[in-house]
Amino acid sequence: MIDLGWKDVIDIVLVAIFMYYLYKLMKESSSASIFTGVLAFIVAWILVSQVFEMRLLGGIFDKLVNVGSLALIVLFQEEIRSFFSSIGRQHNSRFFRIFHRSDKDEQMHRPDIMPIVMACLSMGKQKVGALIVIERDTPLKEVIESGEPIDAIISQRLIENIFFKNSPLHDGAMVISKKRICAAGCILPVAHDNDIPKALGLRHRAGLGISQKSDCLAIIVSEETGGISIAQNGSFSLRLSAEELESRLSDALEES
Numbered sequence: 001m002i003d004l005g006w007k008d009v010i011d012i013v014l015v016a017i018f019m020y021y022l023y024k025l026m027k028e029s030s031s032a033s034i035f036t037g038v039l040a041f042i043v044a045w046i047l048v049s050q051v052f053e054m055r056l057l058g059g060i061f062d063k064l065v066n067v068g069s070l071a072l073i074v075l076f077q078e079e080i081r082s083f084f085s086s087i088g089r090q091h092n093s094r095f096f097r098i099f100h101r102s103d104k105d106e107q108m109h110r111p112d113i114m115p116i117v118m119a120c121l122s123m124g125k126q127k128v129g130a131l132i133v134i135e136r137d138t139p140l141k142e143v144i145e146s147g148e149p150i151d152a153i154i155s156q157r158l159i160e161n162i163f164f165k166n167s168p169l170h171d172g173a174m175v176i177s178k179k180r181i182c183a184a185g186c187i188l189p190v191a192h193d194n195d196i197p198k199a200l201g202l203r204h205r206a207g208l209g210i211s212q213k214s215d216c217l218a219i220i221v222s223e224e225t226g227g228i229s230i231a232q233n234g235s236f237s238l239r240l241s242a243e244e245l246e247s248r249l250s251d252a253l254e255e256s
Contacts, residue, residue, distance in 0.1 A: 108134070108253045112154050112179050113246060119159035120221050120228050121242045129170070129223030130163040131203045133188070134253070135177035138214035144175050147186030154181055163221075173206065173218075189213060191234075200236075207231040217252055219245070 019039075041064075049058035116132060123130050133140065148169060152158055154176060162184045163170045172185030190202065191209040200222075207218035211231040218231040230237045230248055237248065 108176075108179055108249075110246075110250065113249045113253070115154050115156040116159065116176070116219070116249070117242055117246045119156045120219060120245060122156070122160060123163060123221045124226040124228050127223055127226040128160070128163055128165060128221065129203055130159075130219070130221040131173040131188070131207055132159070132219040133173050133175045133186070133207075133210055134217040134219070134249070135175060135182075136215045136217065136253070138216065140175055140177065140210075140214060140216060143173070143186050143188060143210065144177070144183045147172055147175065147183035149183050150181050152181045154179065173210075188218075204229065204231070204236070208234065208236065211235075217249065219249075 045058075045061040045064075048054045048061055116134075120130065120132070133143070150162075158181065159174065161167065162174060169185035173188050174184045175182045175186050188206040189209040189212075190205045191212060192205075193208070196205060196208065201224070203220050203222070207220045207229070208231045210216055211218050212234040215233070220229045220231065221227075222229070227238065228240045228242075228245055230240060230245070232248075232252065237244075240248065
């Protein structure tokens with residue numbers, strides 16, 4: 001008879017939860033079949049080594065596990081980074097923000113938000129593509145350094161001029177930090193999720209990609225439709241009106 005204590009039950013439940021979220025992460029990155037194969041190998045290894053105690057085959061499996069653990073790190077390096085990045089983004093919660101509270105003078109308010117909203121509205125009507133990233137708690141130093149430094153106050157005209165179709169910086173992303181336009185023409189990581197609608201282009205994928213790796217807000221204006229969207233915490237809010245955009249920015253930046 002198997003003797004199961006309450007610690008064993010908790011242990012099993014925690015492992016089940018961990019395996020479920022790991023499978024969910026692999027499924028989102030199209031690695032579910034590989035994960036299933038690895039899981040089947042682990043089950044076979046446990047049966048051979050622990051249950052049936054086959055020494056020769058168990059020894060071979062042990063060697064494969066030792067080498068395979070390094071291979072898995074290489075194979076799933078993007079998924080592992082995404083997993084720990086999602087844990088790191090939890091510092092957005094109220095508990096962690098107690099220790100992360102920004103200087104009040106650097107927090108954006110309505111006068112800082114409105115030029116962004118009006119610029120996006122104007123560019124949307126003219127079907128001018130744009131990608132604006134607003135830094136929150138997670139520093140975007142590497143992203144800022146990938147573009148052209150600007151360091152200017154937030155201005156509707158400046159935003160529109162940067163994303164004007166003939167501007168050399170219109171294809172990259174603009175980064176706004178601490179109530180200043182820090183840089184433009186910045187390079188962002190691109191999301192490769194399979195569930196992104198095909199109608200959404202590279203700007204949307206780049207906006208989603210940076211929102212998966214930080215707690216920033218990414219505003220995307222579609223060059224094809226003129227629609228305004230926001231990417232935050234790895235998800236989209238599509239086809240926003242000017243009022244909805246202002247409300248979303250205000251709510252999110254007040255939480256910073």
